[in-house]
Amino acid sequence: MGMTEEHTGGTAERLRRDKERKVAALREQGVNPYPYGYARDATTADCREQAAAWIDGGKTVALAGRLMSQRVMGKTSFGHLQDHRGRLQLFLRHDELGAESYQRFVKLVEPGDHLGARGRLFVTRTGELSLRVESWTLLAKALLPLPEKFHGLQDPELRARQRYLDLAVNEDVRDLFERRSRILRFIRGFFDARGFLEVETPVLQALYGGATARPFRTRLNALDLDLYLRIAEELHLKRLIVGGLERVYEIGKIFRNEGMDRAHNPEFTMLETYVAYWDYHDMAAFVEELLAGLVAELTGSARLPYGDTHLDFAPPWPRIDYFAALTEAAGRDLRGEDEDALRALAAERGIAVDPAWQRGRLLDAFCAKLVEPGLVQPCFLVDHPQAISPLAKEHRSKPGQVERFEVFAAGFELGNAFSELNDPVEQRRRFEQQMGLRAKGDDEAQVLDEDFLRALEVGMPPTAGLGVGIDRLVMLLTGTAHIRDVLLFPMMRPEA
RNA sequence: GCGCCACUAGCUCAACUGGUAGAGCAUCUGACUCUUAAUCAGACGGUUUGGGGUUCGAGUCCCCGGUGGCGUACCA
Numbered sequence: 063m064g065m066t067e068e069h070t071g072g073t074a075e076r077l078r079r080d081k082e083r084k085v086a087a088l089r090e091q092g093v094n095p096y097p098y099g100y101a102r103d104a105t106t107a108d109c110r111e112q113a114a115a116w117i118d119g120g121k122t123v124a125l126a127g128r129l130m131s132q133r134v135m136g137k138t139s140f141g142h143l144q145d146h147r148g149r150l151q152l153f154l155r156h157d158e159l160g161a162e163s164y165q166r167f168v169k170l171v172e173p174g175d176h177l178g179a180r181g182r183l184f185v186t187r188t189g190e191l192s193l194r195v196e197s198w199t200l201l202a203k204a205l206l207p208l209p210e211k212f213h214g215l216q217d218p219e220l221r222a223r224q225r226y227l228d229l230a231v232n233e234d235v236r237d238l239f240e241r242r243s244r245i246l247r248f249i250r251g252f253f254d255a256r257g258f259l260e261v262e263t264p265v266l267q268a269l270y271g272g273a274t275a276r277p278f279r280t281r282l283n284a285l286d287l288d289l290y291l292r293i294a295e296e297l298h299l300k301r302l303i304v305g306g307l308e309r310v311y312e313i314g315k316i317f318r319n320e321g322m323d324r325a326h327n328p329e330f331t332m333l334e335t336y337v338a339y340w341d342y343h344d345m346a347a348f349v350e351e352l353l354a355g356l357v358a359e360l361t362g363s364a365r366l367p368y369g370d371t372h373l374d375f376a377p378p379w380p381r382i383d384y385f386a387a388l389t390e391a392a393g394r395d396l397r398g399e400d401e402d403a404l405r406a407l408a409a410e411r412g413i414a415v416d417p418a419w420q421r422g423r424l425l426d427a428f429c430a431k432l433v434e435p436g437l438v439q440p441c442f443l444v445d446h447p448q449a450i451s452p453l454a455k456e457h458r459s460k461p462g463q464v465e466r467f468e469v470f471a472a473g474f475e476l477g478n479a480f481s482e483l484n485d486p487v488e489q490r491r492r493f494e495q496q497m498g499l500r501a502k503g504d505d506e507a508q509v510l511d512e513d514f515l516r517a518l519e520v521g522m523p524p525t526a527g528l529g530v531g532i533d534r535l536v537m538l539l540t541g542t543a544h545i546r547d548v549l550l551f552p553m554m555r556p557e558a
Numbered sequence: 559g560c561g562c563c564a565c566u567a568g569c570u571c572a573a574c575u576g577g578u579a580g581a582g583c584a585u586c587u588g589a590c591u592c593u594u595a596a597u598c599a600g601a602c603g604g605u606u607u608g609g610g611g612u613u614c615g616a617g618u619c620c621c622c623g624g625u626g627g628c629g630u631a632c633c634a
Binding site: 078134138153172173187190192209211216218222318320323416427474476531554555557 | 567
């Protein structure tokens with residue numbers, strides 16, 4: 063054989079054994095490789111901000127973080143310590159730490175381990191702010207290696223599956239999720255400043271509604287009951303308007319049992335808000351202010367970089383009538399066309415349609431294909447057909463249309479809003495219309511909800527409602543092409 | 559769903575028309591008291607995604623499975 067026992071197994075196994083051996087050696091030296099805490103008193107960012115003063119004052123600081131690199135040069139060593147605010151170089155000398163501590167750092171510590179380090183700041187000959195380490199403590203020993211230091215972790219599958227590693231080594235990923243958090247914080251602040259109540263409504267529901275989508279099913283053993291995961295927040299939030307809460311919003315997970323691609327994850331975050339006594343014009347102005355504010359928060363102006371150009375969010379944005387846009391894109395007015403004519407035209411234009419779809423959804427297929435991709439600058443597509451908007455109020459002057467808008471930017475639908483239908487008799491008729499579509503095979507058509515109708519019968523004031531897909535908003539605001547990259551833990555097939 | 563493509567060491571990647579699987583980083587040993595992709599010398603590490611087939615011979619060609627990427631369809 064010629065191989066010693068020490069060298070059997072793959073590299074991964076050997077890397078792990080080396081680290082386990084180090085853990086054992088540390089314990090033998092009386093060092094706990096997994097202690098209980100560390101009295102950190104500064105971050106690497108604090109060090110950078112206060113560098114001049116702290117160097118002058120000879121201030122001793124205690125940092126904590128993950129060792130990302132290690133350069134041992136005999137009796138001097140360098141390394142980079144990374145905390146959640148950045149990195150700082152560590153400088154360790156044999157004659158300053160003593161043989162035991164120095165050798166322990168050289169022999170038993172590796173990139174990937176968590177350390178606490180105490181010392182004074184100085185600037186090296188090459189000009190890098192560094193910590194001259196006077197004492198250090200192992201805070202947690204890693205048993206797996208970090209990815210390669212120069213190329214890092216690039217495989218998109220590994221990055222998504224092992225987001226902890228991706229976050230540990232890819233700074234731009236940490237930065238993106240900080241921006242996502244800022245976006246959510248800004249939104250909450252915006253609503254809170256205007257007297258909105260943040261609420262939470264059920265995810266598990268006996269009936270699903272509020273959107274056109276297929277649900278996930280689950281089961282409640284205690285009540286021996288089949289349940290659905292919600293596909294929208296709408297119907298519960300409107301019950302709250304009936305209850306007199308007047309201004310509510312919810313930011314929560316929605317689940318839709320449909321395709322996955324770069325713009326769709328089975329679970330995603332939706333913002334919905336409902337405001338009593340507003341109509342959809344009020345809501346449009348509100349959306350303009352919210353999104354312009356968000357863009358300003360992230361870029362300092364109303365302009366958002368987008369490809370070679372930019373999107374201009376300064377209000378007001380154009381209002382584009384649904385049928386006017388459709389007529390222009392299709393080259394003729396589709397309002398008078400019957401289903402057969404629409405199907406023939408779809409076939410002619412290469413637009414895929416489902417045989418179960420009725421007129422309304424056929425029209426929307428044209429819109430999705432011909433109109434929406436061209437909506438690059440922020441705008442509102444307004445006054446959709448009633449047939450595809452069963453929860454929206456009929457338009458006050460356009461027969462067959464409803465008071466609804468969809469917000470578009472970069473060819474993406476960012477939000478959907480309407481003057482909410484609050485006539486319980488008309489709402490029942492619309493539900494029955496939807497149930498008719500279901501019976502004809504459209505399994506995405508909406509389900510009649512008796513309790514919601516009862517709520518409307520108790521009386522809902524005139525109300526405007528809005529839904530915004532947060533993940534898509536984050537994609538737009540951060541210039542991210544794939545929804546996977548704005549989700550910390552995107553849906554993945556289980557590992558084999 | 560469908561179509562195309564990819565999968566080689568822990569990570570990032572090589573290996574011509576089929577002919578003994580390599581490198582850098584990481585790891586281990588040694589040298590080195592201002593380095594930073596440290597450097598220098600040496601060593602270890604592989605069922606080439608799994609299974610089957612063709613062939614004297616398969617990382618390479620064929621078939622089936624797994625996972626992913628991109629495109630396409632629907633939904634936010």
